[in-house]
Amino acid sequence: MSKVYLALQDNDMSRYIVAAVEADNPGVTVIYQPAMVRMEREDSLTVRRSTVEAQLGQSWDVQELHLNLITLGGNVEEDDEAFSLSWVR
Amino acid sequence: MAAKLNLKDKYRLLTRDLDWEFSYQNRQDAFPYEEFEGIKITDWSKWEDPFRLTMDAYWKYQAEKEKKLYAIFDAFAQNNAQMNVSDPRYLNAIKIFLTGVTPLEYQAYQGFAHVGRQFGGIGARIACQMQSIDELRHVQTQIHAMSHYNKFFDGFQDWSHMHDRVWYLSVPKSFFEDARSAGPFEFLVAISFSFEYVLTNLLFVPFMSGAAYNGDMATVTFGFSAQSDEARHMTLGLEIIKFLLEQHEDNVPIVQKWIDKWFWRGTRLLAIVAMMMDYMLPNKVMSWQEAWEVYFEEAGGALFKDLARYGIRAPKYAEVIEKEKEHISHQAWWIFYNFGHAAGFHTWIPTDEELDWLSEKYPDTFDKYYRPRWELAKQMAAEGKRFYSSGLPQLCQVCQVPMGFTEMADDPGQISYRSAEYQGERYHMCSDGCRDIFLDEPEKFVQAWLPVHQILQGNCGGSDLEEMLRDYYRMNVGADNMDMVGSPDETRWQKWKGAA
Numbered sequence: 001m002s003k004v005y006l007a008l009q010d011n012d013m014s015r016y017i018v019a020a021v022e023a024d025n026p027g028v029t030v031i032y033q034p035a036m037v038r039m040e041r042e043d044s045l046t047v048r049r050s051t052v053e054a055q056l057g058q059s060w061d062v063q064e065l066h067l068n069l070i071t072l073g074g075n076v077e078e079d080d081e082a083f084s085l086s087w088v089r
Numbered sequence: 090m091a092a093k094l095n096l097k098d099k100y101r102l103l104t105r106d107l108d109w110e111f112s113y114q115n116r117q118d119a120f121p122y123e124e125f126e127g128i129k130i131t132d133w134s135k136w137e138d139p140f141r142l143t144m145d146a147y148w149k150y151q152a153e154k155e156k157k158l159y160a161i162f163d164a165f166a167q168n169n170a171q172m173n174v175s176d177p178r179y180l181n182a183i184k185i186f187l188t189g190v191t192p193l194e195y196q197a198y199q200g201f202a203h204v205g206r207q208f209g210g211i212g213a214r215i216a217c218q219m220q221s222i223d224e225l226r227h228v229q230t231q232i233h234a235m236s237h238y239n240k241f242f243d244g245f246q247d248w249s250h251m252h253d254r255v256w257y258l259s260v261p262k263s264f265f266e267d268a269r270s271a272g273p274f275e276f277l278v279a280i281s282f283s284f285e286y287v288l289t290n291l292l293f294v295p296f297m298s299g300a301a302y303n304g305d306m307a308t309v310t311f312g313f314s315a316q317s318d319e320a321r322h323m324t325l326g327l328e329i330i331k332f333l334l335e336q337h338e339d340n341v342p343i344v345q346k347w348i349d350k351w352f353w354r355g356t357r358l359l360a361i362v363a364m365m366m367d368y369m370l371p372n373k374v375m376s377w378q379e380a381w382e383v384y385f386e387e388a389g390g391a392l393f394k395d396l397a398r399y400g401i402r403a404p405k406y407a408e409v410i411e412k413e414k415e416h417i418s419h420q421a422w423w424i425f426y427n428f429g430h431a432a433g434f435h436t437w438i439p440t441d442e443e444l445d446w447l448s449e450k451y452p453d454t455f456d457k458y459y460r461p462r463w464e465l466a467k468q469m470a471a472e473g474k475r476f477y478s479s480g481l482p483q484l485c486q487v488c489q490v491p492m493g494f495t496e497m498a499d500d501p502g503q504i505s506y507r508s509a510e511y512q513g514e515r516y517h518m519c520s521d522g523c524r525d526i527f528l529d530e531p532e533k534f535v536q537a538w539l540p541v542h543q544i545l546q547g548n549c550g551g552s553d554l555e556e557m558l559r560d561y562y563r564m565n566v567g568a569d570n571m572d573m574v575g576s577p578d579e580t581r582w583q584k585w586k587g588a589a
Binding site for chain 1: 096097139142146154157290294295298302316317319320321323327374387388390391392395
């Protein structure tokens with residue numbers, strides 16, 4: 001078992017992304033540190049466009065994640081619907 | 090109207106359909122370094138960038154990041170926020186950043202521009218070219234952010250000149266020069282994988298988070314903005330490793346050797362970040378040991394578990410590296426305290442509260458090995474006998490760090506010395522890790538420009554230390570160096586704060 005992680009700047013936009021990650025990833029751990037939010041989870045973590053849009057109440061492009069992203073760990077997979085990190089194969 | 094292309098299609102069009110075959114030129118002439126290291130590539134089309142970033146998206150999001158970043162720089166300057174940092178001692182970490190790290194961004198820019206030309210696969214070429222532009226952006230934003238501090242504090246002038254000459258800055262400089270003078274695949278394993286995937290996290294995440302906690306919003310913002318690019322760069326690093334390992338089994342031992350080399354070199358380089366975390370952040374977020382456990386042991390551990398399927402193991406000397414996390418920050422700050430008259434920033438004795446924090450964070454080592462030194466330094470300073478070393482330290486031929494690290498395996502109180510002979514000359518190293526690196530490429534490392542040797546050979550000018558610091562390093566002697574206590578920086582700060 002290995003954890004993947006995603007850290008975002010602690011700002012207003014990230015608030016919605018964190019809420020979407022919590023909704024889609026049961027058991028995710030959210031850690032608040034000065035100016036940043038770190039999310040970690042065993043094996044995989046997904047940021048889904050539709051869930052972020054539902055939180056935000058407007059359209060959101062998955063690539064906009066780059067605007068708030070600080071760092072990550074895990075194998076990355078990104079398409080139009082979701083951004084995901086995983087160690088599972 | 091044509092249907093809108095999805096991300097995968099857009100990426101495929103950019104990275105496959107824009108490439109061309111060589112019909113009247115030899116392909117090997119176009120990519121002369123591709124086979125230089127013995128790496129075997131059988132099919133470049135297997136290269137995939139998981140982020141699938143295309144040029145239109147790249148410019149759009151980078152421009153948005155820049156707008157956010159410069160808005161914060163403006164706000165910081167307008168708000169006179171240089172006066173709102175936690176403590177002027179903190180700025181000395183930023184001086185190290187400007188002289189020691191920002192020039193590395195420039196080296197990364199040049200390095201990726203070079204290798205971005207050298208790969209036969211267009212996906213890798215494009216990823217490297219975007220990264221090259223990112224690195225240039227980092228240089229510019231960092232210089233811009235720190236130029237504001239240059240108006241108020243000493244030690245920010247002439248940083249690029251200092252990077253090329255000052256003794257301790259040969260450590261980061263030689264790291265990148267070693268990588269840039271290697272072949273293109275080793276450069277990527279060194280910088281994209283070993284340095285960026287695992288090691289820069291420790292600089293740009295917990296240290297930058299700490300910068301926020303110390304009131305330095307300009308630094309935290311350029312740090313996080315840079316690291317948001319690093320997330321993409323780390324993905325390039327992981328992709329290149331997996332790609333090399335999947336292309337040919339003969340690549341595995343070559344890649345493993347590079348991982349061993351560059352993780353060891355990286356841990357040596359990070360000693361300076363360790364002391365920035367433990368000694369130079371007045372408001373502390375986490376200890377170096379804690380950060381190391383999260384970003385090296387946990388994150389790196391997961392990574393190497395994933396790579397085990399290719400026959401890759403954890404970096405050599407991982408057990409030594411694990412022990413060093415409890416020692417390295419204390420040993421590095423002690424070296425700088427001893428040579429604080431020749432540094433381009435101020436040093437100091439930790440306050441009693443800080444000593445207690447270090448005892449609490451390092452219960453097995455701090456009181457036993459390091460606290461007594463600071464108690465003695467405190468006593469000497471109280472008697473007006475602040476101590477500075479008068480000699481020049483022996484440097485490691487590979488990492489160029491002064492010999493100050495100790496034997497982790499059996500006696501952390503004993504300085505670690507190693508040596509090796511090459512063509513009748515004896516060379517000195519700080520550790521088994523650096524000695525292995527030397528023995529693998531002695532013809533490269535015997536050429537190292539070691540500051541102490543150069544000083545002793547008379548190549549750094551000056552008949553005495555003060556002249557050398559002033560004329561060769563271009564430091565403002567008496568302002569940029571010596572103890573924080575009694576410095577012009579400290580005096581000005583107290584005056585600004587109405588305390589003097």
